[in-house]
Amino acid sequence: MKTSLATAVCFCAMAIGTIACKNSSSNPETESTSSAAQQSASNNKAGDSATLTLPAGFSAATVAENLSGPRHLVVTPQNDIYVKLSDAKNGKGIVILHVDGNGKATTTGGFGDYGGTGITIKNGYLYASSNDDVYRYKLDANNRVINENQPEKIATGLTNKGMHNSKSLVLDNAGNIYVNIGAPSNVCAEQGNDKKGMQPCPILETAGGIWMFKADKQAQKQNDGVHYATGLRNVVGMDWNNVTNSLFVMQHGRDNLHNASPQNYTEQQSAELPAECMYELHQGANAGWPYMYYDQNQHKKLVNPEYGGDGKKEADASYIDPVVAFPGHMAPDGLLFYTGNMFPEKYKNGAFIAFHGSWNRAPEPQKGYLVAFVPFNNGKPSGNWEIFADGFTGGQEFMQPGKARHRPCGLAQGPDGSLYVSDDAGGTIYRITYHQ
Amino acid sequence: MSKHFLILLLLGCTSAFAQTKQTTTATGKQLYAQYCLTCHQEDGEGVPNMNPPLTQTSYVLGDKKKLIAWVLKGSGNEKVPIDGNTYSNNMPPQSALKDDEIAKILTYIRSNFGNKASAVSTAEVKAARETVK
Numbered sequence: 001m002k003t004s005l006a007t008a009v010c011f012c013a014m015a016i017g018t019i020a021c022k023n024s025s026s027n028p029e030t031e032s033t034s035s036a037a038q039q040s041a042s043n044n045k046a047g048d049s050a051t052l053t054l055p056a057g058f059s060a061a062t063v064a065e066n067l068s069g070p071r072h073l074v075v076t077p078q079n080d081i082y083v084k085l086s087d088a089k090n091g092k093g094i095v096i097l098h099v100d101g102n103g104k105a106t107t108t109g110g111f112g113d114y115g116g117t118g119i120t121i122k123n124g125y126l127y128a129s130s131n132d133d134v135y136r137y138k139l140d141a142n143n144r145v146i147n148e149n150q151p152e153k154i155a156t157g158l159t160n161k162g163m164h165n166s167k168s169l170v171l172d173n174a175g176n177i178y179v180n181i182g183a184p185s186n187v188c189a190e191q192g193n194d195k196k197g198m199q200p201c202p203i204l205e206t207a208g209g210i211w212m213f214k215a216d217k218q219a220q221k222q223n224d225g226v227h228y229a230t231g232l233r234n235v236v237g238m239d240w241n242n243v244t245n246s247l248f249v250m251q252h253g254r255d256n257l258h259n260a261s262p263q264n265y266t267e268q269q270s271a272e273l274p275a276e277c278m279y280e281l282h283q284g285a286n287a288g289w290p291y292m293y294y295d296q297n298q299h300k301k302l303v304n305p306e307y308g309g310d311g312k313k314e315a316d317a318s319y320i321d322p323v324v325a326f327p328g329h330m331a332p333d334g335l336l337f338y339t340g341n342m343f344p345e346k347y348k349n350g351a352f353i354a355f356h357g358s359w360n361r362a363p364e365p366q367k368g369y370l371v372a373f374v375p376f377n378n379g380k381p382s383g384n385w386e387i388f389a390d391g392f393t394g395g396q397e398f399m400q401p402g403k404a405r406h407r408p409c410g411l412a413q414g415p416d417g418s419l420y421v422s423d424d425a426g427g428t429i430y431r432i433t434y435h436q
Numbered sequence: 437m438s439k440h441f442l443i444l445l446l447l448g449c450t451s452a453f454a455q456t457k458q459t460t461t462a463t464g465k466q467l468y469a470q471y472c473l474t475c476h477q478e479d480g481e482g483v484p485n486m487n488p489p490l491t492q493t494s495y496v497l498g499d500k501k502k503l504i505a506w507v508l509k510g511s512g513n514e515k516v517p518i519d520g521n522t523y524s525n526n527m528p529p530q531s532a533l534k535d536d537e538i539a540k541i542l543t544y545i546r547s548n549f550g551n552k553a554s555a556v557s558t559a560e561v562k563a564a565r566e567t568v569k
Contacts, residue, residue, distance in 0.1 A: 086485075162515035163524050185526065191512070194528035256474055359483040362474050401483045425484070 053391045057434050060389065064097055064105040064429040070422040071117040072168065072410035076143035079415060081105060084128055086424060087115035094128055103431055111148035117236065118169035127177060129167040131160045134179060155179060155220045159207045164234035172240055177215040178247055182234035183208035187254050187306050188290035195260065197306030201290050204230055208289055210281060231287040231319065237335035243349050244379035247281045250332035250353060254293055255360040261305035271364040276330050277322035288319030296325040324381055329358035330368025333409045340417025343434045350375040352388065354408035354421060359401035366401050369393045371408050371421060389432060392423065460537050464544025467537050471530060480549030486525045488518040491549045500556055504564035507538060535561040
């Protein structure tokens, strides 16, 4: 599976011209990471922990196991980790762990009686989200929450219709917090006729975009926020890029192109299309959902079949172009621009992306349960995307997404520059380090 | 049994004629693969937290009218808990499928993935479709 996955990813990434694959033979040396040398992580607990493959010099360890649906996470300079759980367990939706000198984490507390995804720290506050609201907690000098039971509610009553309802969070350096509000829909089809898209799509008024709120103002409703960017089906991974001083997000592209239009898309095409896109967003940006998708092989913005597309017809040029286009359905759930000093120079200011892995590729095998890396220079990609960490599912090829025991979700940087990865399927937190 | 079968066949034919469409020659398995598999998966186990399983659920094994109505209408935009769990995706309505296609698919589901429940006839789908309209 590793070889065929690598070859498949290589193949389609080559087509979009963003990865270095030396040749397309099945020689293991054509692994898609820049460094052909791969090495196993030291985290194998007899078939339970995944054995990760990483570029030479990197190793991974399990710092915590059996957490209940860990989504995003943040690590403090004091080596405490705040982890947001998808559902509150025993009334606690945020778990606090402390990492000791041996790289093992112990649970030291928990609070917040709500499940959710978003969590981040900025300017002395911990921000966390449920699927409806955004909270913040004041931190003391050691980045410990002062009053766990009395957060300020910053934003409240955000659109939540069940589908695509997670609310990821990130702050800029000017006192604003950005929240994604996903569209509860695949492509905004008419109720009762999933082959016909609504024009205009009414969902875009209240979802399918990014909203900006004041980071220090309480009880803001969605209408009080700035509708910062639109045309984004669903975003889970987002980060602020301090080089460009702008917002970057990862969109989850649409599903089921073959079902929507069998005459224009084979099942194989439907498994690879559309691209999962990284976008840089400035105020007013429109990424074009549900009217279009990005085809990573043709490098084009194409009209969705529900809006009259046929796999060739180009969409309005005014929709923004992606910064990076990845193969379809890999479900990017975490984005982090690396600013640490532990990893080699190549990684500085580059983007790590945690891909949750696919479910919408049948009859092709599922794929994309991995952490990818894109090098950046002066705020733009300076090279091809590559697989950074792989092997979360144990290396066997499979059809059923339920077989994936570990699925990357959140990313965080430790004070020493190590990279933390959460896995919301298996409940593991990994820490990836580099040694010369 | 053969009498029963004949009636089913007859009903199937009349309803197909009524729709002035040909009955499909595809099997339930093929139709399932075409219209349901991407979400509910080859083994009917679905996708954790996202698309529910079709194994031993109260919908699949329960009242046929309710099952047919569900498949015709899809999930709509409000979440319905399935046997105590919620799933994040939405199911699109399948009303564009013909009566006999839905009958074949549901018969396939109800007799596979570890399920052992009676077949669904084209007539039953036709009757249920009237009530959904």
